[in-house]
Amino acid sequence: MSDIVEESVKVPVDDFASDWDHTDPQWVNDPYPIWEDLRERCPVAHTDRYGGGWFPTTHEMVSSIANDTEHFTSRMVVVVHNKYPPNFIPAPIGGAPPITSDPPFHSIARRVILPAFAPGPVNALEPQIRALCNKHLDHMVGREFVDGGTDYAQFIPPGVIASMLGFPSEDEEIFRDIVHLVLDLIDLPSEVRGPLFQPMSEYFGKQIDDHIENPRDDLTSYLLNVEVAGQKLERQHVAGTMVLILVAGIDTTWSAIGSAIWHLARHPDDLARLVNEPDLMPVAVEEFLRFYAPVTMARLVAEDYEFYGCAMKKDDWVLLGFPAANRDPNAFEDADKFIIDRAANRHAAFGLGIHRCVGSNLARLELRVAIEQFIKRFPKFELVDGDTVTWAPGQVRGPRHLPLRILS
Amino acid sequence: MKVRIDPEICQGQGRCFSIAPGIFDFDDLGSGVVIGDGTLTNDTIELARLAQSNCPEHAIFIEE
Ligand code: HEM
Ligand code: SF4
Numbered sequence A: 001m002s003d004i005v006e007e008s009v010k011v012p013v014d015d016f017a018s019d020w021d022h023t024d025p026q027w028v029n030d031p032y033p034i035w036e037d038l039r040e041r042c043p044v045a046h047t048d049r050y051g052g053g054w055f056p057t058t059h060e061m062v063s064s065i066a067n068d069t070e071h072f073t074s075r076m077v078v079v080v081h082n083k084y085p086p087n088f089i090p091a092p093i094g095g096a097p098p099i100t101s102d103p104p105f106h107s108i109a110r111r112v113i114l115p116a117f118a119p120g121p122v123n124a125l126e127p128q129i130r131a132l133c134n135k136h137l138d139h140m141v142g143r144e145f146v147d148g149g150t151d152y153a154q155f156i157p158p159g160v161i162a163s164m165l166g167f168p169s170e171d172e173e174i175f176r177d178i179v180h181l182v183l184d185l186i187d188l189p190s191e192v193r194g195p196l197f198q199p200m201s202e203y204f205g206k207q208i209d210d211h212i213e214n215p216r217d218d219l220t221s222y223l224l225n226v227e228v229a230g231q232k233l234e235r236q237h238v239a240g241t242m243v244l245i246l247v248a249g250i251d252t253t254w255s256a257i258g259s260a261i262w263h264l265a266r267h268p269d270d271l272a273r274l275v276n277e278p279d280l281m282p283v284a285v286e287e288f289l290r291f292y293a294p295v296t297m298a299r300l301v302a303e304d305y306e307f308y309g310c311a312m313k314k315d316d317w318v319l320l321g322f323p324a325a326n327r328d329p330n331a332f333e334d335a336d337k338f339i340i341d342r343a344a345n346r347h348a349a350f351g352l353g354i355h356r357c358v359g360s361n362l363a364r365l366e367l368r369v370a371i372e373q374f375i376k377r378f379p380k381f382e383l384v385d386g387d388t389v390t391w392a393p394g395q396v397r398g399p400r401h402l403p404l405r406i407l408s
Numbered sequence B: 001m002k003v004r005i006d007p008e009i010c011q012g013q014g015r016c017f018s019i020a021p022g023i024f025d026f027d028d029l030g031s032g033v034v035i036g037d038g039t040l041t042n043d044t045i046e047l048a049r050l051a052q053s054n055c056p057e058h059a060i061f062i063e064e
Helices: A025-029 A032-041 A059-066 A105-117 A119-123 A126-138 A148-165 A169-187 A190-196 A198-213 A219-225 A235-266 A268-276 A278-291 A360-377 B015-019 B045-052
Strands: A044-047 A053-056 A145-147 A297-301 A305-307 A310-312 A317-320 A381-383 A399-401 A403-406 B002-005 B024-026 B032-034 B060-063
Touching: A053 A059, A059 A317, A105 A119, A105 A219, A105 A235, A105 A360, A119 A360, A126 A148, A126 A360, A145 A148, A148 A169, A148 A219, A148 A235, A148 A360, A148 A399, A169 A190, A169 A198, A169 A235, A190 A198, A198 A219, A198 A235, A219 A235, A235 A268, A235 A278, A235 A360, A235 A381, A235 A399, A268 A278, A268 A360, A278 A360, B002 B032, B015 B024, B015 B045, B045 B060
Parallel strands: A053 A317
Antiparallel strands: A044 A053, A145 A403, A297 A317, A305 A310, A381 A403, B002 B060, B024 B032
């Protein structure tokens, strides 16, 4: 999957207000000034790209869209060029329930997976996550230069998810390819993108067959056996939910860990405070999540609808910017400042309303433990001068290459 | 003073029981619930308010 063309030729954006593109290099490298400008000028930006779409920039608008499932459907949540690919499964179930589901089916699919991600079972994973972090840190000690992304952050979430789903941990590389395909390669024409999904379906099919033959105590066997109103879930539903958990659980948390390390590399004062005041961690984690929220979602407009004076048309995209909402000065005091001990923090990094992240307990635990272990090993580090940090394009944002110099 | 969570609004954001585990707990689905009848004392009111100011869904209510 990795040998395909990654860069398609496209027209650079001149004005994001009338022609936004979240894969434009300017946005990918530093979206915050763009959002701030749009919030003051528009505050809803428009584009004709991707078949047409809107980008609201205030917390109030993002919240009202997330809570309005009647006018905004979740049948597609990642902006791509082709709104209805050939294998498209329509709402209310969608291809990856519950994230692609609308009410009333949504709550059924959501309740199925909630117990697995409740605080009890998730907190039990802490020793395993700490051991995983230490394993990767062991490979890094003694070196002056390390990469916070490719040596560390990218390994933590796949390891955790593989063990929850009961997939072989040596398949991690395959998981990252899947995530890359679903979330990063969104700009490919649909004729190129479509066939790339075949190996992924085959992989999940193989795992499901293996679990039917050899049931075990993991999330895959649970999904295959759980009954809703006396019926087992359809195979397609199980496969869709597995893809969702894999995709939603990997890139997101990997990005959050990377962004936190990126911040600490550039703010020695915050790094020193966390090293000296470990009790601050849970509060700091929330500010990392607010300030560097990695996840932007999307909706499709369900029917022609007038929203804050914008004439939205059925099937227009709406880019649902939870990260932009988190920087809205009307919702947060000193919204543009990272305040490591911010006391009141109603951030929307995990979304708002019925689709609110199911995995937040796990994400918070992974983020906290990954940072705790990293700064315990490396209490002082900085960015490498002249080397470039690269950012994931698209709707999940975080550093991919994060070159660091370890200071003694 | 009493604190309550509106279960219709709560999405299990989990902030309340992390900040104030003596006042809030969670159920099997990870939703927030109030421990006991939610009566607050002078010692617990501040913590309840802090939890309230961290609930993204505005699901926590403190009433006379
Ligand atoms: C820092 C890490 C994470 C962030 C920022 C994040 C963010 C989000 C956001 C914003 C949504 C809302 C989607 C929408 O409104 O359409 C969401 C949904 C979801 N997330 Fe996460 N997520 C993270 C980690 C995880 C993890 C680790 C898992 C599980 C392994 C997970 C599983 C899910 C699921 C299943 C949904 C769909 C819920 C539904 O539709 O009802 N997430 N996430
Ligand atoms: S913080 Fe709010 S949304 Fe979260 S569990 Fe508590 S009451 Fe529910």
